[in-house]
Amino acid sequence: MQNESPTKATELMQKAVPMMLKLDVAPTPYNYGIWYEYVSNRNQKLNQIMDGTLRKLGHLPGFLARELFHEFLLPEEFQQGNGQKEKLANIVDQAATSSKAMGKGLDELNLVLTKSRKILNRADKAEHIDNVINYLEKGALAATHKANQFNQSLDQVHSELAKLKAELDDMKKQNDVDELTQLVNQKGFERRLYEWLPQAEDDISIILLDIDNLATINKQFGKRAGTALIRYIAEIIKSLAVEKSVLARFEGGTYGILLNEATLDFTHRLAELLRLQISEQKIRYKQSKVHMPQVTVSIGIATLLGQEGPEDFLKRARKNLLRAKQSGKNCTSDR
Ligand SMILES: Nc1nc2c(ncn2[C@@H]2O[C@H](COP(=O)(O)OP(=O)(O)OP(=O)(O)O)[C@@H](O)[C@H]2O)c(=O)[nH]1
Incomplete structure (x- = not known):
């Protein structure tokens, strides 16, 4: 996963979450990671495999999501198992939890909108309109609250990813040095x-x-x-x-x-x-x-x-x- 700007990351999440909800994909760290990568469209091979599997099976089996995550999203250094992998999995976990909450928030807002539309169709008094306005206001407020929480958690994910990326860069440099001469190996x-x-x-x-x-x-x-x-x-x-x-x-x-x-x-x-x-x-x-x-x-x-x-x-x-x-x-x- 690349270190996106918060705006870009939010954009990608807003694309990934509805797709996951539509296909009833469990919000596991692996699923979250690969769907985020999928909507970014930057990894053709991953997208081809996912498109092919969805065409054939209509869903993406859990074990495949895990394998794709390891193959396409974990750089070699993470796979060497030195704590980085767990740290990344925690970050993904954290983001998945908040994306799930965001998904729920969107669902609730959708419900409010559908109900409001129904009431409006039948409304024939000013007080009905008043009620709809109050109801909509409450729904929008709740959704805004969830969206704010989601953005905060994304900020946190970003700062943790940046830390992890710096650690990884250091590690890469150390791995690339020939100890005897201090040249590159x-x-x-x-x-x-x-x-x-x-x-x-x-x-x-x-x-x-x-x-x-x-x-x-x-x-x-x-x-x-x-x-x-x-x-x-x-x-x-x-x-x-x-x-x-x-x-x-x-x-x-x-x-x-x-x-x-x-x-x-x-x-x-x-x-x-x-x-x-x-x-x-x-x-x-x-x-x-x-x-x-x-x-x-x-x-x-x-x-x-x-x-x-x-x-x-x-x-x-x-x-x-x-x-x-x-x-x-x-x-x-x-x-
Ligand atoms: N002193 C020392 N020798 C090393 C080190 N690493 C490898 N060698 C030795 O370097 C030698 C390289 O031998 P070869 O590849 O046959 O090359 P060469 O003797 O230089 O012969 P040519 O390359 O054909 O000129 C081997 O004897 C290795 O054991 C090291 O870190 N220190």
Whole structure:
């Protein structure tokens, strides 16, 4: 569920509640959540499934509502079960209770209106009209009271959702960080790649960089030295400070750099700059006077082609990295 403005949320609720009442849908948190999403019309797949089921069965079974809620409304982080899920379910529960009350209020108001119409049809004295006016006034007042309560509860739901969203954003950030280097991890890199691609207007490029012979370095100088080297290369990558980029470490000595507004030519030059900078480093062993042998990296680059999807794009960069390794290492390959 997105963080709507109160006006928009009220609008959606006012659409969802009558539909739920018409189809006699139980106001459970799951139902409330998916019907709210349904009327927002922003999730085509969910709407298709719901339309298809309603066509076939005439109603939406409870178990399906629960499954749809989990599949379409709970982001991955909520599903990891760290209290967020319950918090969200409570919020939905709270909103469902107030939407039920609002639904009842609307029903009562409808009843008042129907009765008033009947009385008016038969009214032939001024005092009848007076009675209808009083009756309508009372009905409208009661409905306004319920609507106010409903709006208050919506405000509360919104502030709680905003809190939850901030918690979730923090969690996402923490989940995306590689502890060793403080760069983004592979999952974070891929997440950005999936976010960037659909709205890509300019050239998007990937640099995949891998330390050459890390296994040998580990063997010769120890794993701690190898790990220190992984951190050191990460610092060199950070020092590039390229705008609109995502700097990541995947695993071992492999790094990924995602660049926005970067042509193949620019990316190639940047990759070569990095490669040369790394190969020129004189790295001392355990802060002694002994230097490690020259440390080199191999690089594969790729620039997004037309309608290419994120997986194929990344696969192409990996292929080019492999080609660089197979061409004798310490070089950059873009095909
Ligand atoms: N020191 C250290 N080594 C790691 C870490 N993670 C993975 N490795 C090691 O990195 C090595 C990577 O080995 P390979 O993938 O064979 O690559 P390589 O030896 O660098 O050889 P090429 O990539 O072909 O140049 C493996 O020996 C892993 O055990 C880490 O966090 N620290």
